[in-house]
Amino acid sequence: MRLTGLAFLLLAAFASQCSAEIRTSAVFGDSMVLQRNKPIHVWGWADAGSSVEVKLADATANTKTDESGRFDVELPKLPAGGPFELTINAGDDSVTYSDVLIGEVWVCSGQSNMGWSVQQSNDADLESLSANYPNIRLISVPQVGVQEPQQSFDGRWQACTPETVKQFSGVGYFFGRQLHQTLDVPVGLIDNAWGGSSAEAWVKRDLLEANDNFDELMARWEHTEATYDHDAEVKKFQENLAKWRDQKNGPRPNNPRNPLTGQHRPANLYNGVLYPIIGYTIEGVVWYQGESNAGRAYQYRELFPLMIQHWRDEWKQDDFSFYWVQLADFMAERDEPTNSAWAELREAQTMTMDKLENTGEAVIIELGEASDIHPKNKQDVGKRLARWALAKNYGYDIPYRSPTYESMSVDGDQVTLKFDHVGGGLDTFDVRDVIGFTIAGEDKSFVQAEAKITGKDTVVVSSDKVSAPAAVRYAWADNPICNVQSQEGLPMTPFRTDDWKGVTADAK
Template sequence: MPALRRNLLLTGCLLLAAFSTPHTIRADVKMPALFSDHMVLQQGQPIPIWGWADPGEQVRVTLGGDVRTVTADAEGRWKVLLGKLSAGGPHKLEIQGNNALTLSDVLIGEVWVCSGQSNMQWDVSRSNDSDLEIASAKYPNIRLITVPQVGTQEPQDDFKGKWELCSPETVPSFSAVGYFFGRQLYQTLDVPIGLIDNSWGGSSAEAWVRRDLLEADAQYDPLMERWEKTESTYDHDKAVANYKEKLVAWKTKQAAGEKVGRQPRAPRNPLTNQHRPGNLYNGVLKPVIGYGIRGAIWYQGESNAGRAYQYRNLFPLMIQNWRDEWGQGDFPFYWVQLADFRNEVPGPADSTWAELREAQTMTMTKLPNTGEAVILNLGESSDIHPKNKQDVAKRLARWALAHDYGMDIVYRSPIYKSMETDGNKIVLTFDHVGGGLDTFDVPKLIGFTIAGEDQKFVPATAKIIGKNQIEVTSDQIEAPVAVRYAWADNPVCNVQNVEGLPLTPFRTDDWKGVTADSH
């Protein structure tokens, strides 16, 4: 037998023996990227730790004197729940199986998930005073980790990434709202802060929800049918081929001196994007579900504004889905209401963005432990990405500091409570007014409209008549029945509390909106 053939045969026999002999080859104990050097684990609650090993392999986990032993299941998965620890560190997390892992510089503190679309993804380097913010970002006890953008229908259990210390080198590309929120918590609480950013620009809320939940609810049938049609007909290879043909033709005409329009754009695959139902739940949320957290902050809604009525149920469904999957109860979930955007409109008008803001506000009455940061005065008419992320983060931090950390501060915007008709006037009463209602810039109250039974709104005159009441009237309306405030994409309005938190946009009517039939 030739030597080469004999050696190959011998090698094959050895490999066959290795794979057929139980426990001959041992898989290393592994852990997902969430568990790495420099991570922050949530204080004051049991700490979940998990990973993979050989089926049936015994794994010992040690942290801060707490030792737990677990046996990997038939699929090689293992998980332990360590006891509660107080803020501090650094600690070492030691994992012992067929091999040993040691994770160093592990801190115990407060962990928050930072999620949503582009205004959460918007990084520090593109925010106000970015040069100063980056130069001063020297907070080694704030730790950052970012989940890569993967859109898929297949649930993911890991990602490529690692925890990093907050520094001028690491903070520029991190979520600005997330960082400024975490920094405020750190400066106030003086405990380690861990921030997990899994945001994705342009994402739709339905992409963040487990797909079977949408399929089981008839109200989402039109949405799911549209996607099923796309899934059954879209051919990305064909789309790429068509693009290449158009690009060649475009370049040929350009070289010949012919007038050409914009260069053709490469197609984006809708099957792997940030809109397809379930894609982001599987790709960027599932890998972090179950990690010990205090709560989540969220900035999204722009992509769903055209279906604002649907968002009334979709957004609470998403939050509840996250909580159910996390298995950590009704953890805090705070979001940013849509900012002012687009051109200012001089008179009363319908608005998809106003209806989306309304849907966001409604969520606070549907789910416990939720809160909304109103930022109507922080937007930019010509830019959907306002650069003042510092004040956005502070308004979110107020919710957390008051609700979750016991600080006695004003934390939420005034909100409409009730109305009473008095002749040709309507008297409005508000909750959560802090030190009392106030105005910004000028004493005159701006932003109110009023209507009679004909449902035609006209600009109204308004005045503060008490700490928590406003009187609204108009000479054009003898018998008013409804009032709206800041009801526009980019409303001109100026009511706030004395602490500077804007009055939450509202309407007293429930007349059919422009997105009521959009599904």
């Protein structure tokens, strides 16, 4: 049979409609949790110009794919419940995701202390044995560092069981478990943390290039990108390894890591592990990162809020909640006051709360370990993050914010400090003595200070070595010795009253 030109075109168009193969990001799948009480964004791809229908429970949304084949629909907000089926129809193709729950969805992101698994946390055996929570659902995004946005990833949702929980983020799980137990609704947790990652890797490249604060950072990377030859480095490693095997002299050579595909290169993680989930309707993000940026803490004052706002802009949802963990105490304790890059990074984190709405900080200045950058107590970290969410997102009247410095006044050789968010009042942990304050005059030479809690929200600080005090600091060290908290047990936020130039001020 001979087809006319018009008939051939009609047949081709019909065949194209029938072959509209539907694709979505792997963040959509069986056993997923969709966010309750917010419009639900669903997106994917089929043939360009295809009619698309999306169904969930009693809700239906219709649209057409654009020239690239992408479709975006918004389903109406739904209360917690399930299980349901989410069905996408395009042409003759249909995809159905089953066992779908409606509840609370949170992204768990950052570097290794967020990625640190339940199996690596305190009481790992007991925690995994008791992790029978079929309505907590978990999904992890593999580590892919690239400069091109990835539409999907190799991962799938799983119900929380004693086996599936073992490799999941400890902080994320303990946070989500507290929400689930308190709210009694399904909870979905998306873990895309990458150990050792720098904040700039989580930000789109053109955003960094447009900001003068990052000119030196971007110039260093442009030089690396232009000169680094991974194949040459591998060849050199193989030659050195062969020599080492022959001579057995010195330590074994290390296999070279490719910085171009790693977790520090600007935009690598934005493209590889964040982009595939951007737009998935969420309640918020919990974040544990900063160690890799501590050497550039002053820069983090700009970079961290930029990153948060960038994520919100990309999500096109709302100013969703973003709660982070302040850096824990780490490294050797010191008897005398000293400068500290980690203290400056903590300060940059705290400053971010004043720059952006719907943000919060879990202070864990007493939960760290001097000799381990990965403290094992992830349970209390998750609970402190959960306090923020339960109080601010879900309306529970519970303490959630650590005491924070508000103001100071000087009277002779004494400084009176006033604090906010003190709960039932300021208190001390372990011993009655108030520990952790230092004081200095205009010479900027800090000494240990005597301190007394004089009221629900006040502390008086002095030293017989400083007759005219100009500044006070608290817990200002890598691993500070300090013990002030609220009566509810939330540790005081480290702070300084001065703005004297810090050790990372010129680090770009």
